[in-house]
Amino acid sequence: MSILIIPNFFKRIFSNLFTIEKHIKLGFYGPPNGGKTTLANRITKDWLGGEEIGKVSKIPHETRKIQIKEKVEIKHKSRSIIFKLVDTPGIATKIDYEDFMKFGMKSKDAKRRAKEATKGVIESIKWLDDMDAVIIVLDSTQNPYTQVNITIIGNLVARKIPVLVVANKTDKKKSNIKKIEAAFPEYEAVGISAKYGKNMEEFYESVFNLVRKSKRKRKKKKKRGRRK
Ligand SMILES: Nc1nc2c(ncn2[C@@H]2O[C@H](COP(=O)(O)OP(=O)(O)O)[C@@H](O)[C@H]2O)c(=O)[nH]1
Numbered sequence: 001m002s003i004l005i006i007p008n009f010f011k012r013i014f015s016n017l018f019t020i021e022k023h024i025k026l027g028f029y030g031p032p033n034g035g036k037t038t039l040a041n042r043i044t045k046d047w048l049g050g051e052e053i054g055k056v057s058k059i060p061h062e063t064r065k066i067q068i069k070e071k072v073e074i075k076h077k078s079r080s081i082i083f084k085l086v087d088t089p090g091i092a093t094k095i096d097y098e099d100f101m102k103f104g105m106k107s108k109d110a111k112r113r114a115k116e117a118t119k120g121v122i123e124s125i126k127w128l129d130d131m132d133a134v135i136i137v138l139d140s141t142q143n144p145y146t147q148v149n150i151t152i153i154g155n156l157v158a159r160k161i162p163v164l165v166v167a168n169k170t171d172k173k174k175s176n177i178k179k180i181e182a183a184f185p186e187y188e189a190v191g192i193s194a195k196y197g198k199n200m201e202e203f204y205e206s207v208f209n210l211v212r213k214s215k216r217k218r219k220k221k222k223k224r225g226r227r228k
């Protein structure tokens with residue numbers, strides 16, 4: 001009898017010391033070029049070694065398909081969470097192929113990119129419902145009061161999905177975190193440089209806070225399900 005009890009006893013102690021949560025679906029959303037893929041790559045580099053989630057470019061709409069990285073375990077203090085990272089195509093209200101030609105792209109390639117980017121926007125929105133929590137990645141040198149940002153946030157509020165706002169590119173001179181905080185006062189905002197890995201500790205702390213919020217939401221969802 002006692003042989004059976006002892007391992008269980010240890011198991012319980014271990015699970016209390018180190019809480020492991022599984023497969024939180026974490027989406028990276030925002031307008032094109034905010035640094036969603038750069039941030040997702042930074043996370044996979046930090047926790048999976050060299051592996052990357054996808055390509056980065058100064059030309060907008062580089063990510064035109066959903067990119068997923070499964071089983072990314074992030075540790076913070078005595079907790080550990082396993083994430084499924086979902087990097088999404090940038091959301092835009094206007095996609096003009098001529099804008100891509102300004103970067104030296106040929107008309108045919110620019111037109112194809114615009115078509116794929118438009119499909120990408122629809123994909124991103126479709127995937128929203130599936131997320132446990134969302135990180136909105138914004139370029140902190142840009143005006144945050146845009147139609148796209150307000151639409152994304154509105155969608156998340158309606159679905160009661162917990163949100164963390166990232167004010168990215170703090171390495172740049174024009175970066176203004178305060179302006180982003182003022183635009184979305186109901187959300188936690190954290191300033192980082194995904195490219196140079198600045199302030200990542202605070203970022204991971206915020207991600208763990210976000211999961212706590214998403215857990216409450218998931219519990220509520222379960223209860224509602226039972227009542228049905
Ligand atoms: N200076 C600076 N540039 C960044 C930072 N994060 C991303 N970028 C650049 O911004 C551009 C768009 O990045 P990307 O990750 O493709 O943005 P996405 O469209 O949101 O996925 C690329 O040229 C990146 O190198 C940052 O923290 N600082």
Ligand SMILES: [Mg+2]
Nearest residue numbers: 036037062063
């Ligand atoms: Mg991208």
